[in-house]
Amino acid sequence: MIGFVVPIKPRRFSTNWEKDNRLLERTLGAILNQTDPNFKIFILYTDKPQINIHHSSINYILFDFPFLETKEILDFESKVKRWMPDPVYVSKMFDKGRKIMLGCKYAKEAGCNFIMSIDSDDLISNKLAAFVNKQATDSVGWVLKNGYMHLESLNVLIKKTDIFKVNGSTNIINAKYVPNPNFNSRYYYDFNFFEGHGYLPLRMQEMYHKKQDELPFIGVVYTIHSDNASHINKILSLKNIKTLAKIILHGKLMNKRIAKEFNLVKL
Numbered sequence: 001m002i003g004f005v006v007p008i009k010p011r012r013f014s015t016n017w018e019k020d021n022r023l024l025e026r027t028l029g030a031i032l033n034q035t036d037p038n039f040k041i042f043i044l045y046t047d048k049p050q051i052n053i054h055h056s057s058i059n060y061i062l063f064d065f066p067f068l069e070t071k072e073i074l075d076f077e078s079k080v081k082r083w084m085p086d087p088v089y090v091s092k093m094f095d096k097g098r099k100i101m102l103g104c105k106y107a108k109e110a111g112c113n114f115i116m117s118i119d120s121d122d123l124i125s126n127k128l129a130a131f132v133n134k135q136a137t138d139s140v141g142w143v144l145k146n147g148y149m150h151l152e153s154l155n156v157l158i159k160k161t162d163i164f165k166v167n168g169s170t171n172i173i174n175a176k177y178v179p180n181p182n183f184n185s186r187y188y189y190d191f192n193f194f195e196g197h198g199y200l201p202l203r204m205q206e207m208y209h210k211k212q213d214e215l216p217f218i219g220v221v222y223t224i225h226s227d228n229a230s231h232i233n234k235i236l237s238l239k240n241i242k243t244l245a246k247i248i249l250h251g252k253l254m255n256k257r258i259a260k261e262f263n264l265v266k267l
Contacts, residue, residue: 001038001039001040001111001112001113001114001133002038002039002040002112002113002114002115002116002128002129002132002133002172003039003040003041003042003103003104003106003107003108003110003112003114003115003116003175004031004039004040004041004042004116004117004118004124005042005044005100005103005104005107005115005116005117005118005194006024006027006028006031006041006042006043006044006103006117006118006119006120007044007096007099007100007103007117007119007120008020008024008043008044008045008046008047008049008099008120009046009092009095009096009120010046010047010067010095011046011047013092017050019267020049020120020121021049021050021051022267023120023121023223023225023267024049024051024120024121025051025052025053026121026123026263026265026267027118027119027120027121027122027123028041028051028053028055028058029053029263029265030123030124030126030262030263030264031118031124032053032055032057033126033260033263034126034127034128034129034130035126035127035129035130036129036130036133037057037129038129038133039057039129039133040057040059040107040110040112041055041057041058041059042059042061042103042106042107042110043058043059043060043061043103044061044063044099044100044102044103045060045061045062045063045099046062046063046067046095048060048062059106059110061102061103061106063098063099063102065098065102065183067091067095068091068094068095068186069087069091070087070088070090070091070094071087072186073090073091073094073186073187073188074186074187075187075188075189076090076188079188079189080188080189090188093192093195094188094191096195097188097191097192097193097194097195097196098183098191100117100191100193100194100195101178101179101181101183101191101193101194102183103117104117104175104178104194105180107175108175108178112175113137113174113175114132114139114141114172114173114174114175115172115173115175115178116128116169116171116172116173117168117169117171117194117195117197118168118169119167119168119169121223121225122167122168122169122220122221122222122223123150123220123221123223123262123263123264124169124219124220124221124262125217125218125219125220125261125262126260126261126262126263127217127219127261128172128219131215131216131217132172137174138174139174139213140173140174140177140204140208140210140211140212140213141171141172141173141174141177141204141212141213142171142172142212142213142214142215143164143170143171143172143200143201143212143213143214143215144163144164144169144170144171144172144215144218144219144220145161145162145163145164145170145214145215146159146160146161146163146215146218146219147159147160147163147167147170147218147219147220147221147222148160148218148220148221148222148258148262149163149221149222149223149224150221150222150223150224150264151224152223152224152225157221157258159218160222163220163222164197164198164200164201165197165198166198166222167197167220167222168194168195168197169197169220169222170197170219170220171194171197171200171201171212172212172215173194173200173204173212177204177207177208177210178193179193200212221262221264
């Protein structure tokens, strides 16, 4: 059985809480649309989402640990700052990472053999649970190397290789390889196992000498909208000539099959 962990940012960091809730509803719709119903969902929150979806597979978990500012993160100056100098961003990602790892703890306790972290605005294929549940329980896991980026404003998909480097919903890991951190720790790298998504395939090799397989089909849609935490929407501005070239060469208009597979509906 696979467990899907969905971390929710605190409301005070939201620029549009209502929109965030609608995005979450769409994300949950994609997860609940799985062709194999043998899965569980764990939603980690500081402020409980206000959504209209209720399902026996959804578990709401209050994250009741205090939010830590970057100055309280013990390895920021020595390790983290070199790669992520923005202290505000680091504190938000630390919160996200801790929520993910707490969700993993609950997923393990619920008997999930595999765990996947999903950002609250991303959309996954409805074939994921069926694929994972058919695999041997000692499989290492899978990396979603290929995916789509969806430009909300144009309703256009761009196929993206190595999407795991820019998107957090791209790793499925055998639960036995997911660390069990001490939640009183104030070290950033104790909690960025899934949050450091672009590094996770290499990390698996360094920590366990294990290699994830590549998912044999496109498994995720990364929705590009005005509120993305990484501000990738700025990179994909229509004023960017490279973006226009990508749309011309790799873009495709939405079709019913893709829309159904990923629950890619308009908000």
